[in-house]
Amino acid sequence: MPDFYIGLMSGTSLDGVDGVLVDFSPSSPLVIEHACAPFPAPLRAELLALNRSGPDELHRAALAGNELMRQYAAIVGELLHKARAESKDVRAIGAHGQTVRHRPQEFDGTGYTLQLCQPALLAELTGIDVVADFRSRDVAAGGQGAPLAPFFHQSLYGHGQDTVGVLNIGGISNITLLRPDGTILGFDCGPGNALIDNWCARHTGRDYDAEGAWAAGGRLLPALLETLLAEPYFGKPPPKSTGRDLFSQEWLDGQLGRFGDAAPADVQATLTELTAMACARDVLRHEPNLRRLIVCGGGALNGHLMRRIKALLPAAEVASSADWGLPPLQVEATAFAWLARRTVRREPLALQSITGARGARVLGGIYPA
The missing domain is CATH 3.30.420.40 (ATPase, nucleotide binding domain)
Known part of the structure; x- marks a missing residue:
């Protein structure tokens, strides 16, 4: 029944x-x-x-x-x-x-x-x-109060002999690490699509950067990326969670400072790299030998973002949750x-x-x- x-x-x-x-x-x-x-x-x-x-x-x-x-x-x-x-x-x-x-x-x-x-x-x-x-x-x-999905992720993916990572990239990104001994670690990595989408809407009128094409055509700004990654949240140990209370358009405007004249496409490329790098750094910090990362949420549909995560985690198999039976959305x-x-x-x-x-x-x- x-x-x-x-x-x-x-x-x-x-x-x-x-x-x-x-x-x-x-x-x-x-x-x-x-x-x-x-x-x-x-x-x-x-x-x-x-x-x-x-x-x-x-x-x-x-x-x-x-x-x-x-x-x-x-x-x-x-x-x-x-x-x-x-x-x-x-x-x-x-x-x-x-x-x-x-x-x-x-x-x-x-x-x-x-x-x-x-x-x-x-x-x-x-x-x-x-x-x-x-x-x-x-x-x-x-x-x-967040994230709450890790035990659900365990019910889907946590039955193998190796540690499995589940990365959800919504407005905020969060990671679940499912270890073969049954222990689970989960926390918010930082911004997912929130800053990327807001910047895209602000400068192109589109709600999101389809396939990450706009970001892919931009140029990475290393100094801006370093400034963004200096946000203390990224260095905090778990348990931790975040939201638009921190990673807002106002936060970004405050960080841009001397980069205010940067080309919008270059900022978009850098924001996309920020999301990829924040997620990858957390994987490497807590599970450096991870071999499998399953990605869900809207970010899994951003081809450029997925390629950047794969490049930053070359030892891991990075795949959409669709490849594991459940579409990202x-x-x-x-x-x-x-x-x-x-x-x-x-x-x-x-x-x-x-x-x-x-x-x-x-x-x-x-x-x-």
């Missing part, structure tokens, strides 16, 4: 919503259907603006959360239609929401992480139980379906070695339909 869950993911790249309908009755999760949709331009602009303080932001955030749930509900409807399934066939929806602030352990020692999500509205619109707010329990337990959405199932089953995750939390916790809250 099928064991259906839906996972919905909208990441810091702000490119839209990915949804999957997953059957967990087989030994490995089986994606039955995938649906995606870009954000309407006004919603994308508002979600980006809400990453910064602004006028009437509580009111604006509430309304943006409502609109985001309507986008989520549309994806749910498309998944059900494509699968010829009904709401009653799905046990629960795992809804990540849209991260607009991520400041764990700051200010009062606990800090916070904030994902815009109105799970009660999503349950009302879909007639399906919703699991949401996955990160805050980990933060309450002293953790970073489905991995994180499937992870949140998997997390929702863990929540429904009251199964805790022992994230101490990844997020630094004080112990294993059941993540997320359940909103009945």
Whole structure:
């Protein structure tokens, strides 16, 4: 009998919503259907603006959360239609929401992480139980609240005799290292697509640099790259996580300084190298003999970025997750379906070695339909 869950993911790249309908009755999760949709331009602009303080932001955030749930509900409807399934066939929806602030352990020692999500509205619109707010329990337990996917990565890829790396490149990049003894290390490397996409939109009007072609035509600026890599975050030991709170357009503008007259294509080439080098350095720092790196997220579709990561890790086999059975844009959405199932089953995750939390916790809250 099928064991259906839906996972919905909208990441810091702000490119839209990915949804999957997953059957967990087989030994490995089986994606039955995938649906995606870009954000309407006004919603994308508002979600980006809400990453910064602004006028009437509580009111604006509430309304943006409502609109985001309507986008989520549309994806749910498309998944059900494509699968010829009904709401009653799905046990629960795992809804990540849209991260607009991520400041764990700051200010009062606990800090916070904030994902815009109105799970009660999503349950009302879909007639399906919703699991949401996955990160805050980990933060309450002293953790970073991110990344949460490493245990899901282990369930997919962590069964061999060699260490396997899983690199997710969304708006922010994060690495999971799955060791044959069962231990897992996972943390955020730094910017993924966020700076690359923002710079591309700013100078070309396009939402992203397709295949990394613009960056590939630019010239690397070594002095700028050195300046960017001097950011203290890159040298911090894990557990650590980050977001647009740090790696924002304002951060980049502050770093450009004397490079303000550089050709935009050259800056794009350098930003792409920053993402590649931050990821590669973390692999070499923590697993210098890694032989296999599986890449997912939108960054896996950036041919130039993938070539640069391969060049920086010549000893490793660097391949898209598509080569391992799950397309890059489905991995994180499937992870949140998997997390929702863990929540429904009251199964805790022992994230101490990844997020630094004080112990294993059941993540997320359940909103009945």
